[in-house]
Amino acid sequence: MKLPLGGKRGKELDEEIESHVRMAIRDRMERGESAEEAEANARREFGNAGVVREVTQDAWGWRWLENLAQDVRFGLRMLGKSPGFTSVAVLTLALGIGANTTIFSWIHSVLLNPLPGVGEANRVVALETLTPDGNWVPTSYLDFRDLRDNCKLVESMSVAKPMDLAVGNDVNIERVWGEVVSGNFFELLHVQPELGRFFTTAEVDHEQNTHALAILSHSFWMSHYQADPRVIGATVRINHFPYTIIGVAPAAFHGSMPGLTFDMWAPATMYGQLSSTGDATLRDRKWRTFRVLARLAPGDSIEQARDEVKSIAKRMAVADADTNDGMSATLLPMWKAHYGIQESLVGPFSILMAACGVLLLIVCANVGNLLLTRATTRQKEFSLRLALGAPRSRLIRQVLTESLLIGTGGMLAGLEIASLLLGSLGFLLPRSSTPSLTRAPIDTSVLLFAIAVAFATAMIAGAAPAFQAAKGNVNDALKEGGRTGASARSRRLRGLFVVSEMALAMVALIGAGLFVKSFIRLSEIRPGFDPEHVAIANLDISAANYNAEQADSYSQRLREQLERQPGVADVSYADYVPLGVNNGSWEDLEIRGFVPAPGENMKIYRTLAAPGYFELMKIKVLQGRDFNLKDDMTALPVMIVNEEFVRRFIPNGTAIGRQVNGWGKWFTIVGVVQDSKVYRLTEAPTPYFYVPIRQIYRPEMGLVFYVRTSGPMDGAILGIRRAAQAVDPAVPVFEATSLDDIIAGSLFGQRISASLLSVLASVALLLAAIGLYGVMSYSVEQRTNEIGIRVALGAQPRDVLRLVLSDGARLAGFGVAGGALAGVVLTRLLSSLLFGISATDPFTFGEVAILLTGVALLACAIPALRAMRVDPMVALRYE
Amino acid sequence: MKERYRNRIELLQGTLDLLVLQTLRWGPQHGYGISQAIRANSGEILRVDTGSLYPALHRLEVEGWIAASWKVSENNQRVRVYRLTAAGKKHLAAERSRWAQLSDAIAGVLNPGGEESEA
Secondary structure (H helix, E strand, C coil): CCCCCCHHHHHHHHHHHHHHHHHHHHHHHHCCCCHHHHHHHHHHHHCCHHHHHHHHHHHHHHHHHHHHHHHHHHHHHHHHHCHHHHHHHHHHHHHHHHHHHHHHHHHHHHHHCCCCCCCCHHHEEEEEEECCCCCEECEEHHHHHHHHHHCCCEEEEEEEEEEEEEECCCCCCEEEEEEEECCCHHHHCCCCCCEECCCCCHHHHCCCCCCCEEEECHHHHHHHHCCCHHHCCCEEEECCEEEEEEEECCCCCCCCCCCECCCEEEEHHHHHHHCCCCCCCCCCCCCEEEEEEEEECCCCCHHHHHHHHHHHHHHHHHHCHHHHCCCEEEEEEHHHCCCCCHHHHHHHHHHHHHHHHHHHHHHHHHHHHHHHHHHHHCHHHHHHHHHCCCCHHHHHHHHHHHHHHHHHHHHHHHHHHHHHHCCHHHHHCCCCCCCCECCCCCCHHHHHHHHHHHHHHHHHHHHHHHHHHHHCCHHHHHHCCCCCCCCHHHHHHHHHHHHHHHHHHHHHHHHHHHHHHHHHHHHHCCCCCCCCCEEEEEECHHHHCCCHHHHHHHHHHHHHHHHCCCCEEEEEEECCCCCCCCCCEEEECEECCCCCCCCCCCEEEEEEECCCHHHHHCCCEEEECCCCCCCCCCCCCEEEEEHHHHHHHCCCCCCCCCEEEECCEEEEEEEEECCCCCCCCCCCCCCCEEEECCCCCCCCCCEEEEEEECCCHHHHHHHHHHHHHHHCCCCCEEEEEEHHHHHHHHCHHHHHHHHHHHHHHHHHHHHHHHHHHHHHHHHHHHCHHHHHHHHHCCCCHHHHHHHHHHHHHHHHHHHHHHHHHHHHHHHHHHHHHCCCCCCCCHHHHHHHHHHHHHHHHHHHHHHHHHHHCCCHHHHHHCC | CHHHHHHHHCHHHHHHHHHHHHHHCCCCEEHHHHHHHHHHHCCCCCCCCHHHHHHHHHHHHHHCCEEEEEEECCCCCEEEEEEECHHHHHHHHHHHHHHHHHHHHHHHHHCCCCCHHHC
16 A cells, blocks of 8 residues: 655655664674675665565555544544534534535636636637727727737637527527637637537638538537437528538537527628628628637737737727727736626625635634534543543544544535525526526536635634643543533633624624615616516517518517507617616717817717607606607608707707717707616716617617506516517517516626625524524533522522623624624725715614624523523532 | 454564563664664564564554654664653553463463363
8 A cells, every 4th residue: 555655754764774774784893794794784684675665654554544544433423422513513514615615616607717618718818899988899890800910919819799599490489699700719719529510710701691500509409409410411590591500519618708608609701691781790890799709829928919909909090090099909808808797797706705705714613612612521531532542643633533524524515505506696697688697517626615615614613622622631631520621711712713703794794784785775776767567578680681671660560569469558669778788889979069079989879769769768858859750761860869968068059950970971859858877777877869760770780679568567578479479470589578677687796796695694693693602501501500609699580691691792792893893994895896885884884783782692592591590409419 | 343353363463562662661762773672682583574673663653652753873873763652651561461361371272281171
């Protein structure tokens, strides 16, 4: 049996053997042998030094293992003897480890390992275009080509655009999330096909709309083709066009967006066909629609590459000033990229991980306390073993082994908890238009994390009891006879544990309180429109290959169909849902009578709206009129702007009748509406404008139907689905929900923080209460004699109650004070994530202090009541 | 059950342990010294193989019956010196009485005398 052994010990053994031989040589020489003879004989007599070394090392190895096996056997037996203690300790640990493992695996799957299945993923970065005012936007295909061809520090670049695809025939259309990508996409990501082949560069960059090829994800292949290898060469209908399947991606690969899962890939040159935009997108520099991925060249840092990208973008801003004036570009690591869910999750995840750390410390203190109590009651056993010659180190190891056994149990149960909780993130995410969340797997790194956490917790929790056990004085412990005594030191230590637990729980509760209040304030913000009783449905009209006229007539028919449905009060449509996850579109505007400052951002966001939109949304028209059915392709272009637009650009004179240029046309402002929130509930008023959807038609644009209903929401949502099916089954409804849900979804980052922090803080509070209860009831038990004497000497039950409660209150008081201090320091880190509440909000601090004190007194009440019932006769008879 | 099994087969190993512990009763000693002492005290009959001695020393050390430390010998050489611990003394006493029982038992088997009538 060979075990890896420390080099120091091996060297010492060599030295020991060498000294043996030298002494033998010296003795032989003293007896008259010559130096050579003596050396040869001594070495022969010693035998094969290598073998001696080996068998001696075996002695260490086996002994080490045997001791361990013995400790484990003994530990298991001891734990089995006190099932109550064991289950409480294991459960406590399981809670801590389960929570930590869950959050870690989320962080791991979204931030640390954002692109599973991708080779050398840390070299893959995101390229983002920046507007003059520093906002990030997608990149146009032509800009991408210029950047790709000129950037030397980047090995390769690829576009990738998430698209919802209508897959299947007329009878059965399914909405599938896919990406349209460059030919080198898979090569850039270092992904090998599981079956068939991936795209080639030729299939992407040259001819437009000629390479109708598709690659399936592993899971789509499994679920739709039963993993049949004959799928290669088969045809799949995407948005009604036939596509040839050429390959299947490996199971580990989910696409190029952190945390999200895609099921199909098609060449970016097919974007025009799939989105019914012809080839305009790929020829128009203004059509910023693609994400760009880049792989850094070997040896180059992201900073160097970013500088290069910036300088190229600067040259482009001059060369293509008509479209790119003031624009720039940057490179970001995947986890910092804006396209995807990771941005909204970085904040909540860091907070949650910190809260989990706090919870874990409480768990440590609690289990440490339990072990300490046990160590005290087992003092006699330990002293006996010491008296019988067991080395102290052996006792320390015994206690730590037991602690590690509990840790192992806690880890197994914790992993079980984690595997149940992993999917729960999906419920907290908005149900709206994002691809499904990749289920965070329990993989090697997560497993290693759980093991490390369990080990660290067990060692920390076991440290104090282990030394307590080893310190035991043989004589003292045995002299106490049958009674088990707790030393003053151990009592102080336990007090300290409880105080830190209370303090940590206080910090966790303050954090949770702040987030809950901040979330409530956020939800109370009025969006400027009335989302109640409004059902919305996203329709994928690009799937039906409509031209402008067909799309218009489709919308009219659907509107009429919906208006006939019972309970429907109002119907309208637009190309956009406010406060949804999609970023809107903007247009460069020129406003007659307004001279922009040099470099002023005139890219103004807009919505294409149908008549009746403002009435349905209850957005007040302050001046002028709403759009009407006469505002169509043949009529003069008209525009409605919001209050902030007027404040900014038309401070003097009347807004109505003012001319504004966009899309190369002059629009006349016919109305002014009140401000409403568009992207975030927390945004400041922003200039915004609306144009009739019938005057600016884009085949790839979204089409969203709005229905205000007096009936139940579910019925209204189902009604839209039925109506759409009746008007044209070729147009899939891919998202039908209530506007309220959309707004709730826009707060999902805050909601995750608030709800999960509340859960964690409640667990922390519960554990701290259990810890306090344990210490108090143990202390009452220890002081039964003293209380008995007090009662015998005339103390009233009230006095006994006060005695115990004041003890508990003192511990809780220290905890609350410590927690408040720590809270003041720590919550400052949260201020950027809070809304409408100060990080040191005195009310939250006060409420949490009261709650914690209340729970602490409750935890002390049971032991206190027990103390009150102490019968002095019984208590004194113990002596 | 297992304990009894071990007692039976580990007799010889236990004997070497006994010899080592007994030798260390007279004071701390290094490995070479122990082997020389056992040899001298047994009238040159027992020659302890180094391949058995060193594993035994290290095993006894792990058990906590002897403790080792590095000392400088009279010849200015660094040597590893073993001494008997308190636990080792107790163990030695137990082993000695076991050895006495054992040798009585063996003697009894080899010289069946007074007990024949009972058989």
